[in-house]
Amino acid sequence: MALVSEGAAIARSQLVATTVTALVVAAVCGVIFATVGQSAATVAKVLASIDEAGTRTIVVRDASDEAGLRADSVNALSSIDGVVWVFGLGQATDVRNADLGLAGQAVPARRYYGDLPAEIQVSGRLPRSGEALIGSEAIGAVGVASPAVGLVGPGTDVAAVGGFQAQAPLAFLSRSVLIAPRISASDDRLRELYVVVDRAELVAQVATAIRLAVHAEAPQRLAIETPRLLVDLRSAVGGELIGSARQLLLIVLAVGLLLVTATTAGAVSARRRDFGRRRALGATRSAVVLLVLIQTGVAALIGSVAGTVVGLLAVLRLAGSLPDPAFILGVSVLALLMALAAGVPPALLAAFRDPVRILRVP
């Protein structure tokens, strides 16, 4: 503890070296936020737009109804690690506005299985068993202004109680009617299952698990579609962008490292007599190393905080949003560690100098 306060006192007494080190570390933080921070934001945006195209979605299809895909597969697949949600759809049938009868325009209606995911935003109340929701693009086709309407079709007679707007990967459902499942529907047949996983990298692994966990009479006849091309594209684009951001980060850190090493070496050189005296008074080599590193660390801490604040203000002004908190913390800690690493060679130089050579009066 005494050495820590002594190191802090050295940092205070060597204002020029402390200020220069703090400025270098602050500049490193600022440059990282202004360059790598913006790159990171770009990477996040590009990956988000690729993800919107469905990189995390797996579709299990029983197009010809030969596989016997059962509705209880929804629960079975929900329990697979990495699965965010599962949504099943039954076979489509045409329904029309009951008031218009055959004169009305037909729209596809499908029973759904599983909880409505956040990608389907419902207006009005949620449907009970035997009730339906009309997609935002289907309302006009049905010929009504509001989604409260009776719908009829072959073997179907349902009341629509609300509307919905669907987003990717279920955006196509906006042209449809969704009918809530019957209370006991585990044996119902599905035509499609939409499975969304947590991260694109999990797609292949989850697709394999689906094949084993799905409830179907002839699972080998199911088509399991993975967005392999999109995943590959995501990986390639992400890898490229992250690679260049990492390269930039390494360059900035290397330059910062050199500058802090030079500053600390200069400060140590100017205080040769100081470290010689400390050794003569009983400081071990490790105590001298510690003192130099504390001095550098104090300066780096000040610079890191100042650089982070200024860098974030600049990013906020330029990009309009702040980077991820983990990234902010990571940059601050990295700058601090960079400065400490830069202080090691000068610290060793100070520790291994011969005190007699320094102190002796000729």
Next chain:
Amino acid sequence: MIAVSELAFSYHSNAPPVLTDLSVAFPAGDTTVVTGPSGCGKSTLLYVLGLMLRPTAGRLEINGADAATLPDAERSGLRAERIGFVFQDAVLDPTRTIIDNVLEGGLYAGINPSTARSRALDLLRWFGVEERPNRRPGEISGGQAQRVALCRALLKQPSILLADEPTGNLDRASADIVWQALAVARDEGAAVVVATHDLSRSVEAQHTVRL
């Protein structure tokens, strides 16, 4: 008790030895004056005794144990806890206050900070340099600086006190104060070794070593 036997030292392997075949004991509670012409090795002997130089040959015993071959960390530990050193030109830290300079004498020995502070103020008072202890060394005279250096050396109550020409740059009055302080350390049981050109000071010592 500190003693050397058959001690030899040279700064480089191919340089002529500065000290050869020196055997002498420096008893606790006594002052030993080391005299001799310039370049005879007075300061070198003090640096060897202060564990800042390793002997080329021979033994260096502190309380019966050979300190010459100890690893650096242990030698530093002995310097921190048991050896006080007064340099010819005080060697104070110009960026720190007088009281901080004195406190540095106990820093590496791990002396409790409040105990060290109280003792440091007592020492400064005893040596007549207690006025404004927050002054920097640049604001005091050479004699005062040497007294501050003595306070720093005495803070840890060393069992060995080494002084290399401690009065070389001082007037008679300041030199007297320094010699009084060395006598106090001796009376407290320290082995005091003083390298000096001033042969008149031999009368204040129990032993004299001529190099």
